[in-house]
Amino acid sequence: MATIYSNRKPASLLSDCELLACFLRSGKRGSAQERATAILLEKGSLSAAIGHDLVCEAASDYFTQSEAKMIDAGREIGRRIAYEHTLHGEVLSSPEHVRQFLSLHLTGLGHEVFSGLFLDNRHRVIEYRELFTGTIDSAAVYPREIVKRCLSTNAAAVIFAHNHPSGVAEPSDSDVRLTRKLVDALALIDVRVLDHLVIGQGVTTSLAERGLM
Numbered sequence: 001m002a003t004i005y006s007n008r009k010p011a012s013l014l015s016d017c018e019l020l021a022c023f024l025r026s027g028k029r030g031s032a033q034e035r036a037t038a039i040l041l042e043k044g045s046l047s048a049a050i051g052h053d054l055v056c057e058a059a060s061d062y063f064t065q066s067e068a069k070m071i072d073a074g075r076e077i078g079r080r081i082a083y084e085h086t087l088h089g090e091v092l093s094s095p096e097h098v099r100q101f102l103s104l105h106l107t108g109l110g111h112e113v114f115s116g117l118f119l120d121n122r123h124r125v126i127e128y129r130e131l132f133t134g135t136i137d138s139a140a141v142y143p144r145e146i147v148k149r150c151l152s153t154n155a156a157a158v159i160f161a162h163n164h165p166s167g168v169a170e171p172s173d174s175d176v177r178l179t180r181k182l183v184d185a186l187a188l189i190d191v192r193v194l195d196h197l198v199i200g201q202g203v204t205t206s207l208a209e210r211g212l213m
Contacts, residue, residue, distance in 0.1 A: 016046040023070050024063070045202060047107045048167075050075065079104055098159060099197065099204045105130075106163040106199040112139035114162040116146065119194070121156040136165050141178055143185045150191045158186065161197040169200025176212045183213055 011019060017036045024032035039062055043049040049062075050071050063071065098117070105128070106113055112134040118126045131146065132139045139162065150158060160182065162175075179196045186193055195208040207213050 016040060020046060020049060023067055023074070025067065048201060050108065095206070098195075101128075102159075102161040102197055103199055103204055106161060107201065109163055110165050111135055112137065112162055112165060114139045114141050114160070116149070116161070117159040118150065118153045118155040119157040119159070120154075123157060123194075126153045126155055141182075143182055146182060147185055147189060150186060150189060155191055157192040157194050159195045159197070160193065161199055163199040167201030167203075169198045169203040169205040171196075171198050171205055171207055171210070171212060176207065179207050179213055 009018075011022075014022070017033065017040055020040065021032040021036040024035050026032050029035055030038070039049050040046065102115070102117070106115065113130050114132040114134070115128065115130045117128050120126055129149065131149070132141050134140060146158075149155075160179070164170075175196070175198060179193070182196075183193045193213065195206055196213065198205045198207070
């Protein structure tokens, strides 16, 4: 049975280890707390430990199938709540909210995903969409398809984001070149590129803040 803590602390007060242990069962591989500690030590962080690819593709190495399903369901609940907030514009109340929202979707993946937040003329979110999926170190991005998506959603602005599975959030030269190409392409249809975020492991880098756009 999954660990239940006698002090009944709310989830917000649990450590990363305690929180992960809530999803785990005691068994031959040790207690839930021991297993959680071992997983966190090996993976380095909670987000890496429960990354989407890890849960779906390597569950047998770390979790039972039922544990993997519970963790994946918890991640999906978090994503859907965050997306509901975007429909009311809450996610854009500050740059930090934007980072948190995009990090929730893109952190922990074992392959690159290039995504976009499409916004109206008041910078309210029209939709979030994962546009292109790649390999462990690259994703092919087609400006033509992004232009088509902007037109179909009637977007006035867009924020791009992609993850670096390595965990390093430093923009590459190709990231900078692609961003400038997208800025130029979307300017032709009067759509502003507000930012391009690179999502690493617990770190997010803004190309706009770096002056690279």
